[in-house]
Amino acid sequence: MFRFQVFACFLCLFLMDMGKGFSKTSPPVYSQLEERQVVTLHADFSVSHEVTKDLLVMSREGLDHVRVVLGYDKLRSIESFEAEMINPLTQKSLLKTKLKDLRDVAQFSQVNIFDDNRLKIYEPSTSVFPVLVKIRYVMKSKTNFALPTWVPVPNYNQKVKEAIFSVVYPEQLGLKYKEVNLPTEKRESFETGLKTVSWIVSDLEVQGKDFKKEDDYRLLLAPVRFGLEGVVGEMSDWTGLAAWQYQLNKNRDKLPDAFKAQIQDMVSEADTDFKKIQILYQYLQKNFRYVSIQLGIGGWQTQVAAEVYQNRFGDCKGLTNLMKAMLAEVGIESNYTLVYAGTDADDIEVDLPSNQFNHVILQVPLKTGPIWLECTSSTLPAGYLGEFTKGRHVLVVREDGGYLTQTPSYNTEVWNTLSSKNKIRIDNQGNAVIESAVSAQGNFAVKLTDVKYHLDARQQRDFLNRNSGISGLLVNGFQIDLHQEDSLPKADLAYDGAIIKFVQSTAKRHVLKSFLGKITEDQLAFSNLFKTEEYEIQLPEAWQSESQLPQVDRKEEYFSASLQSRLDGDRLLISTALQIRLPEEFSDEEKTNLVKQINSTFDYSLLFLKTPTTSTLPNP
Template sequence: MLWTGVAQAADPMYPVAAIPAALKENAYAVIRDHETFFDVKSRGEAVYRVHYAVTVLDKRAKDYATVVVNYDKLMRFKSLSGTLYDAEGKVVERLKKSDIRDFSAFDGFSLYSDNRIKVAEFQREQYPYTVEFEYEWDWRATLFYPEWAPQDEENLAIEKARLVISMPSGMTLRYHENVPQPTDRTGGEAGDPTSPLTRKVETQDGKHVHTWTLQDLSPVKREPFSGSFEQYVPIVRTAPVEFEVDGYAGDASTWASFGQWSNVLNEGRDQLPAATEAQVKALVEGTDDPYEKIRRVYEFMQGKTRYVSIQLGIGGWQPFPASEVDAKGYGDCKALSNYTKALLRAAGITSYYTLIAAGADETDMLVDFPSRQFNHVVLCVPLAADTVWLECTSQSNPMGYAGRFTGDRHALMITPEGGKVVHTPVYDAQSNRLSRTAEVQLQASGHATAHIKTVYTGLQQDSYHRVIHGETHDEQRKWLYKRIDIPSFEINNFSFEEHKARIPEVTEALDLTVRNCAASSGKRLFLKPNLMNRFDMRLETKSERRGDVFLSMSFLDADTIRYRLPEGYKVEFLGEGAQFQSAFGRYQVDVSQEGDQIVYMRTLEMKKGQYPATRYKEFAEFCKNVSKADQLQLVLVATE
């Protein structure tokens, strides 16, 4: 049997007492049985069924009692059923048709969408209990084969899980297995005796049936600085060779052929009205500098358009024509990138539509596994000695800046010859700077007034850019109160000044009243001179590290703070500076006295990278040393 289906028998199902004790340890929920069945009928059609039963051990996992099924015209909803069992495995309730609600999947910014969702849930406060759901689609978008990751959260155990993909004779299944390495948790690729994942292929009724099985997986707990959760859990990604989406056939065996399919979708959609072409030519008249031409065209596009999402059938992959965007003034990432490409062509600049997995926490694409791995489109503009990247959905981004959203990852550039894997800009520590100067007037009470100027560049200015363009002045003030790392203070005045460049920067000016800037005791003041950039991280090192250490961003912080002493006070203890470095970064702090002023200078540089688990203790030691040095304290004493 390929498929078990939701149980209908009167015998107890999934009694909690049958769960092995090892699986319940540190678990909020246990998947008792999880089956995904993908039956490919032809190049353009498949049946997709999912069945699972999960025991909810306590209220922290109560979301598993809700099922949400997305559908649209390319993945057509067929059925949804469900059953609720008590701890002994007796049926408490079955879903009725009236229990299943149907909604438009409105996201607040999609102008055109046929996405809908079916939602059902069981309400139960007596823990533990078990829910069982099964749902099915008729699949008409065979570019999208299953990505199977049944253990997709922390504190979730798996008793057994199975992925079954049935392929017609003559069609080829491609797959990529992600299995944690032995030092992480279990073993190597499927078939390795130490691996939790097994795979087999057999022939049934003239079809090739591929089956992956997982069994008895204990809960996983994410470690500090662990990067993607994928390094801890088994994942199987599958993909076709030949596919079809809404009548558009394609070949996903190589990135070049995948790109050719995108070319077919985009063909003839980059034509502009003659009047707009003439407007662009006039816009760039008088300059031969390609950067200046790109900047003028990009800012023209930003001022003329706005972003909306298009999620309608093939519209999820095919851009609206450039002429339509030009007339209506809006589009999604595909349409706006295609439109900007057409505008640049009118200015004599060649650019390329580029598929990318966008998002600060998005996993980079698997370059050796051509498949659907993208959620966004940007524009790539190769020049003779450089490459400019354009985010066409933003009305405020500076030209050429990718930021956290699309920076430092692979992408698929769509050229006339097909898809070509490229890499977006990497922002090093010198690009991501925090440069702060502060003048602080200490009072004998320990309170202080502070005038602070901070310049944030690159990735360090991203959140400021968002707040500048998305929040009112009052909202910005509230945001600063949450962000500034000083125990007790009042903002008297603040301002932001933005400088747009390929490495953008924001200058922040603050006038603060700082309460208890120094602790007062008798005739002494105890001052920690690191005013607002203390690194406080003590990492646990007793348990064995399983996963690699990931540092997600390189940065360089440089603080210079001048404290003017209260009248009648002198320095009793100045403290000592510190300097050290490692593979992870470098740190230096110096403190000195210049007349009636104390000058505190601190530099911290961190280096982005993936470091082996064997170096975790070294990283923890570096963090401990920085935290300790940042607690430097000096003593002032009254002279009278």
């Protein structure tokens, strides 16, 4: 009994130290993990995944580390699950959980309207700490098309005492993998036609929430030969995966004869391929709804084009396939293209040919350069993709296999240009009215497209009030006109409004404070900005400047800025120009500091005096 009490005392002290962290600078430790995972690939392309983990939870925060979420659908099943919660000091079992005890819910995706995904969730609670939780479960997949990624440290504030990951597979299937930052080397063994590859790590660094994502440990897996619901393929390179995708969709692009005649009629007066693309793309946008459908192999095989036409809706695959079929009808070749989509999403691992995609777009290879179409959008102009799929490596699918290429990054000046011309008239009370004409192209034009199509009139006016070039502006009337030059979106915004107390007056002087709108980090989302502004300010009287009018001419490594101002009779004329070019590796912190630096460049005050009257002039 004495030995047990001494052991318990030392254990409690140890756990208290872990909960606080081992030093003042290291993150606190909420749990300790020992884990073993075994992924077994079978000759019939099915996969078994066995996970065994022991978690020593030190605090309530560590309960999040115990949570297990298991997805299942037509292709995946949960073979078994068991968990036990134990008091480590007394070794007394507190709670046992089986598969039937898990909470079962539908998995509602923001993008998938129809799917068969469900979740089993293990989420225990306890007021006893420390607590030991032992978990074991086995998953089964009917396909090896997608294999799990191993992240040895799955949670922040978790100490990984030891983690083992093994893959067992028949040599004829083949296996590819990519090690990212792993502090260990693989171990290999062979037995009766099966190859086993294992990775073992121990005593890894505890990660806090400030841990950099690019420094994390990961192991990426992919098969060489694979099968999905009886459709077998090989992806030793990207061409192999593209060839499999092409065969999966082959002969699913047939259209009804009546619709073919309608297509020909729609483009009968178009004199260029781009105009034909534009006409058919706009027809698709106006007449078909995006409804995501992910059921079994349907997650990869497109719907039949004739069905999409008849139903008037489809997912990204179905709408892209329909657009491809329409273009083929007028003699324009296009290519079904796989992409990993998402705003700020990471690019794929180009050196690991594998299933890394979640979306489909269309590439039209014209002689002047490829035109890209986002067929799920009802507002984007033809030829523009936007943030959702910009600057990504994509897999172009062709009859001969296909190839890897990149979508546009839209990070040059022509895609990030804003210009405005403004006329302001000031009354005797210092209030002002303004008339503005703003021209936007590229990414800024698409922003105005979203404003026009996705916001009502009140919301549009609120947006303009918040994002105008002048602080304190209250917009009255406005109009947004959209157009494009080839693939380049353009927008013209005209508005008028009022600015209360634009000028502050005292008995002797009138003060016009800095009113130029500040740039934001959002405007640098594409790492490039070219912005010009012109202001013609009609003064109520012929004021004279008390001090020299501000002038700016600044050239730095990543930006250049200029400001010119002058008085022309009773008009104050101000013009600014700002050009920003940032490298791809520019960090968020550097961007924040640069924005502050640029905004301070245009921060000034203008002081004016009334023109002297004859009664105050000195005697001659």
